[in-house]
Amino acid sequence: MELNRFEHTISKDAVNSLPVENYSGEIVVVNNLQQLDKCLSELYNEKIVGIDTETRPNFKKGAAPNKVTLLQIATDRKAFLIRLNKTGMPDTLLHFLEDNSILKVGLSLKDDLHAIRIVSNIQDTSSLIDLQTVVKSFGIEEQSLQKIYAIVFGKKISKRQRLTNWEAPELTLLQQKYAALDAYACLKIYKELGSVK
DSSP: OOTTOSOSOOOHHHHHTSOBOOOOSEEEEEOSHHHHHHHHHHHTTOSEEEEEEEEOOOOSTTOOOOOEEEEEEEOSSEEEEEEHHHHOOOHHHHHHHHOTTSEEEESSHHHHHHHHHHHOOOOOOTTEEEHHHHHHTTTOOOOSHHHHHHHHHSOBOOOTTTTSOTTSSSOOHHHHHHHHHHHHHHHHHHHHHHTOO
């Protein structure tokens, strides 16, 4: 594959004309510390994962943003949806995020890190890779996950669930699939670009 095979930009209309991508891997919703320990024991076997966060939207003008509610961590086969509003940010999870032996790929990580720092004292972020920086070296000028994914894979990621209530007692199946896909898409894009010569 050639380095410059990707389009630089894509219009919203072009994205909307593409077939919709669906997440088909296993989804594990993590609601408590026991489930989190099991999740982390699996994740420590990975070399690279995709990550993302979700926060309950606040529609009141001038109101302070809500705390991060969900941390998604995806492998090639499975996505873990860690409900931080239920588990908090224990040291075990913080240590995983700071572990330099496992790369964590996300998009617009500055925003995610800001949200995570509100609920933790994360220090070492050297294992976090921001796709917005990576795609620039491939001539891709877009910054949104939806548009980058469309350019690289020719499919659309639906954003319909983005502004739903991530603090609901139970996440709907649509919320779960949306959250899983966002983290997995970051991993998939990074691996695809890594295969480009």
